Amino acid sequence: MTLAETLRRARARLRGAGVETPDLDARILVEHFSGTNRTDAILSPDRTLDQATVDAVETALDRRISGEPTYRILGYREFYGLKLKLSAGTLEPRPDTETLVDKVLPYLREQVKAGERPRILDLGTGTGAIALALLSAVSEASAVxxxxxxxxxxxxxxxxxxxxxSDRFEARSSDWFSAITEKFHAIVSNPPYIRTQAVNALSREVRGFDPERALDGGEDGLDAYRTIASQAASHLEHGGCVAVEIGFDQRLDIERLFLRAGYALNEVGVDLGGHQRVLVFSKA
Structure with a gap:
């Protein structure tokens, strides 16, 4: 089959199966398994693909139609310009979380200007997305x-x-702060924040492939925030910040938790959809 024929067939199969973004998913999968790009599709649509490539595309389409997310099939996801490997134990990093990185970077850069080599603690690191994005942007920083x-x-x-x-990043086994003894200039987290009763209502792409413990935030979705608000202060350097991703309707509840614990709200980050997605706190 030619590249053009393979793309047409992929789009048709995904459309027929009711996949939400069939054309985009078809393009991503075909490009990945054929080693081509959009320029090839325009300039060389008659390029012949060998049978092994066509079979690989068909297998990927079967997986997508069964509900497996596109980037799980590829095995990686780009985040903040970084290519990150995914695994069964990691949440798939999403563009909304880049808002957290954007909000924390100015704090780290201020620390650098002050002569510090800022240290970051990423709670529930998963793929390492948040910490690694920050390290890639601030060469003086290190992270756990x-x-x-x-x-x-x-x-x-x-x-x-x-x-x-890897020379500036340490992956450490810890249940939140249980194995943490040192202090940091920035404590960051995209914790589980879905209410337990709402987990089963998530899309099959999320419910079936993201690890449940990275989603389930307890009865009211706030369990992780209670832990962070109550324990972060003893691990925060003077002038440091705590930045957390939140659910689109959780701002007031989470803000109250941190205010009661002695923090001040510094900033609110808005995601690509216009939702309040990130809260940045410092000690009052």
């Missing part, structure tokens, strides 16, 4: 990424090595 999943820790460490950041 903690998780309870050994699979996630191995994936985060592998990503750090692939990006050339």
């Amino acid at each position: 990424g903690v998780d309870v999943s050994s699979d996630a820790l191995a994936t985060a460490q592998a990503n750090a090595e692939a990006l050339g950041l």
Whole structure:
């Protein structure tokens, strides 16, 4: 089959199966497994693909139609310009979380200007996305990424090595702050914040492939925030910040938790959809 025929067939199969973004998913999958790009599709539509490539595309389409997310099929996801390996124990990093990186970077750069070599603690690091994005932007910084999943820790460490950041990144097994003794200039987290009763209502792409413990935030979705608000202060350097991603309707509840714990709200980050997605706190 030619490249053009393979693309047409892929789009048709995904449309027929009711996949939400069939044309985009078809293009991503075909390009990945055929080693082509959009320019090839325009300039060389009659390029012949060998049978092994066509079979690989068909298998990927079967997986997508069954509900597996496109980037899970590829095995990686780009985040803040970084290519990050995914695994069963990691949440798939999403563009909304880049808002957190954008909000924390100015704090780290201020620390650098003050002569510090800022240290970052990434709670529930998963792929290492947040910590590694910050390290890639601030060469003076170092980070500890903690998780309870050994699979996630191995994936985060592998990503750090692939990006050339392993000398400034440590993957550490810890249940939130349980194995943390030192202090940091920035404590960051995209914790589980879905209410337990709402987890089963998530899309099959999320419910079936993101690890449940990275989604389920307890009865009211706030369990992780209670832990962070109550324990972060003893691990925060003077002038440091705590930045957390939140659900689109959780701002007031989470803000109250941190205010009661003695923090001041510094900033609110808005995601690509216009939702309040990130809160940045400092000690009052």
